[in-house]
Amino acid sequence: MSINNTSAIILNVTPYRETSCILKLFSPEYGLITGIAKGVKKLKSRREPLERGFHINLTVYLKNNRDINTVSNIHIIDFFPxxxxxxxxxxxxxxxxxxxxxxxxxxxxxxxxxxxxxxxxxxxxxxxxxxxxxxxxxxxxxxxxxxxxxxxxxxxxxxxxxxxxxxxxxxxxxxxxxxxxxxxxxxxxxxxxxxxxxxxxxxxxxxxxxxxxxxxxxxxxxxxxxxxxxxxxxxxxxxxxxxxxxxxxxxxxxxxxxxxxxxx
Ligand SMILES: [Zn+2]
Missing domain, CATH: 1.20.1440.120 (Recombination protein O, C-terminal domain)
Structure with missing residues (x-):
């Protein structure tokens, strides 16, 4: 596994269970990646729910041969209102x-x-x-x-x-x-x-x-x-x-x- 900080555009968001969501992301270093953001919906610090079209910074935990990676430390750079x-x-x-x-x-x-x-x-x-x-x-x-x-x-x-x-x-x-x-x-x-x-x-x-x-x-x-x-x-x-x-x-x-x- 490698831990990487990157920026990305959220191309799609799918709710996952009660508090998580699966993000389809486009990033300069890794192209298209799919990441699960665990517990992201219950964070009190997050005023804006994550949506398609947001420009974000995040940490990606890339695992070999995995279709879905874990992502965290998501910070919104621009949500293009x-x-x-x-x-x-x-x-x-x-x-x-x-x-x-x-x-x-x-x-x-x-x-x-x-x-x-x-x-x-x-x-x-x-x-x-x-x-x-x-x-x-x-x-x-x-x-x-x-x-x-x-x-x-x-x-x-x-x-x-x-x-x-x-x-x-x-x-x-x-x-x-x-x-x-x-x-x-x-x-x-x-x-x-x-x-x-x-x-x-x-x-x-x-x-x-x-x-x-x-x-x-x-x-x-x-x-x-x-x-x-x-x-x-x-x-x-x-x-x-x-x-x-x-x-x-x-x-x-x-x-x-x-x-x-x-x-x-
Ligand atoms: Zn001609």
Missing amino acids: GIRNNLQKTAIRDITFELIITSIINYNPQKELYSILLKFLSQLEQLSEIDILYILLWRFFLKFADISGFGPDFSQCIYCGTPVKESSYLLINKGGISCRNCCKNDFRNSDFLIPERLLYVLASSILQYDNIPAFGSAELLRITRLAVSYCRYHLDIHREFKSLNFLENLFLSETNCTCLHIGF
Whole structure:
């Protein structure tokens, strides 16, 4: 067994017996880990119950060949109240969490992805314009694909090599885009279309908040589905994303959604 202090993002919390809970954690040193926090619910010193999305410090007692480790000394660094109190933001956050839970291998260091996730959460916390929140989500997926080795090339048409400056089709299985002239297969379908204004936003290295195009609800959902489909294909994830269905329900019932709850 080794005893390690680390920081982590809580990706999921499952109550366990009367006073404990099982945490699914994402940490820079160990990637995805599952830990049982014993007695954590009866601590009088803890004002905030542990929840999904918290950024914490903790001690992990790693045991070889164990699926569940013991964790203790949990201190909350940030509980991101701006995300926590906003259903739209929690829905967007949960899609990134589900991507990590379904694809990251346990106990592998993930320092780059961890810092991208932390930056994403702090931007999600601070910003409020709905179109910007979704662009943050899509850019997160793009960075995730890049560091996982299957980032799509948006610079030129995969067939004719022409620099792409207009709306194009994402060819999921080929990891690139096709101009309208070349795209003659099943992907010539509006589900796979990347609008010109979005290509520009995704390709720029720094996001300019004052030059963000507006998307309607249907378009926000369509492009989010496309981003998830792209990663699911390349990571060989067969199950549907529950967080995506949650988002769809959220859009369908925007005025009456307080009863919605999601569990991975
Ligand atoms: Zn072409």
